[in-house]
Amino acid sequence: MTDTSNMTPEDRDARIAEYVLGTLAGAERAAFEAELGRDETLRRAVAVWSDRLQPLADSVAPVAPPLALRDRILARIGDTERDTDRFSIIRWLAWTFGASALGAAVAVALVFLFTPQPPELGGYAMLREQTDSDSVVVFQIDKERRAVVLYAQTAGAGDGKDYELWVLPPGKNPVSLGVLKAEARTERPIDAMRAALIQPGTTLAVSLEPAGGSASGAPTGPVLYTGVFHLAGN
Amino acid sequence: MPDLSELESLIEASAAGNRAAFSALYDAAAPQLFGLALRILKRRDWAEDVLQEALISAWRNAGEYRRELGSGKAWLTVILRNRALDRLRRESTARLEPSGDAMPDVEDPSPSALDLTISGEAGRRLMTCLEQLEEVQKRAILLAYFDGLTHEELAARVASPLGTVKSWIRRGLQRLKGCLEL
Numbered sequence: 001m002t003d004t005s006n007m008t009p010e011d012r013d014a015r016i017a018e019y020v021l022g023t024l025a026g027a028e029r030a031a032f033e034a035e036l037g038r039d040e041t042l043r044r045a046v047a048v049w050s051d052r053l054q055p056l057a058d059s060v061a062p063v064a065p066p067l068a069l070r071d072r073i074l075a076r077i078g079d080t081e082r083d084t085d086r087f088s089i090i091r092w093l094a095w096t097f098g099a100s101a102l103g104a105a106v107a108v109a110l111v112f113l114f115t116p117q118p119p120e121l122g123g124y125a126m127l128r129e130q131t132d133s134d135s136v137v138v139f140q141i142d143k144e145r146r147a148v149v150l151y152a153q154t155a156g157a158g159d160g161k162d163y164e165l166w167v168l169p170p171g172k173n174p175v176s177l178g179v180l181k182a183e184a185r186t187e188r189p190i191d192a193m194r195a196a197l198i199q200p201g202t203t204l205a206v207s208l209e210p211a212g213g214s215a216s217g218a219p220t221g222p223v224l225y226t227g228v229f230h231l232a233g234n
Numbered sequence: 235m236p237d238l239s240e241l242e243s244l245i246e247a248s249a250a251g252n253r254a255a256f257s258a259l260y261d262a263a264a265p266q267l268f269g270l271a272l273r274i275l276k277r278r279d280w281a282e283d284v285l286q287e288a289l290i291s292a293w294r295n296a297g298e299y300r301r302e303l304g305s306g307k308a309w310l311t312v313i314l315r316n317r318a319l320d321r322l323r324r325e326s327t328a329r330l331e332p333s334g335d336a337m338p339d340v341e342d343p344s345p346s347a348l349d350l351t352i353s354g355e356a357g358r359r360l361m362t363c364l365e366q367l368e369e370v371q372k373r374a375i376l377l378a379y380f381d382g383l384t385h386e387e388l389a390a391r392v393a394s395p396l397g398t399v400k401s402w403i404r405r406g407l408q409r410l411k412g413c414l415e416l
Binding site: 010013014017018020021022023024025026043044046047048050051052053054055056057058059060061062063064065066069070072073074076077183184185 | 253256257260261264265266268269270272273282285286289290293303304305307308309311312315319323352353354356357359360361375376378379380382383384385386388403404407408410411414
């Protein structure tokens, strides 16, 4: 197999470009990759071509991967030997807030949040728009009812606006569960009072509020997404 | 992808073993990478496998990332595309037929690769330069990039001799580079 070091500069650059484009197959590709492993200059040249063609990758519409895939991947990276992170975050928080403020409850919540094994799902709601769009806000709570996970596959709320999540207990005023970021996954602890309001059949809603959330503690903007809470497995 | 400027720092923090940084990296990059995997593989199950392999590989190899070797986004794209191409080639070898015949279960989001729109400054420049190629060169390059076709598969797809297709690609890429460096 021809090593690119024996090629003319033009042929070598063409080979690099073909590799990045992906048209090399079988033995040609394997030989190129073997050379890549031992040649720093070649790696640089590949990076230059990758940057050139990157706008093609950017032109593809993003698609939110399934939530379970994220949990699977994050659990898998927990298996690797670099297993110090959970503790360094707790150390960092202890530094930031002072060790005394880092009470047992906070520590429990932190270990929970950064444990590679995902906690058991207690229940969920899929919040959708009235219109038949692809936007969706997924709400999950763990079985112990200590934390919630929000996944918002939505457009941005706009300048100076935020999405805010509410639980609508029957016959009572809506209670805020905090703001959420568009196009992002948010995981946060939930207190027992709020957790108790979330029962099978309870409606959850997302409204559009000023940045930081409604100042009054009640929803003020239009309700964009609604959904009903279900227990997992039901 | 949102917060592009952050990807580089997130990869570096991941290299130091920071899992919170890696989950932020996942949130910032996974949807774009998943979109690309679906575009290339056209099957959701394969795309999920490939996204998982690519991101675990990114975690394990984050220490090899260097800013001077290009953007974090391009680094992740290379890992994802390599995994996707491996998968395509493996499946097509297993079935002894071109990968282009795989039964798609994802609707092709851009049926004509030629109807491409790319935003951003770099995207506009690349578009301008692609427009200056001969139509056959442009088509061959875009089919190769988005459908993961090898030279042989491309020749079969466009019903042209292998040598001709190879030279479209080669000349097309050369002209693209020349145009981008102007």
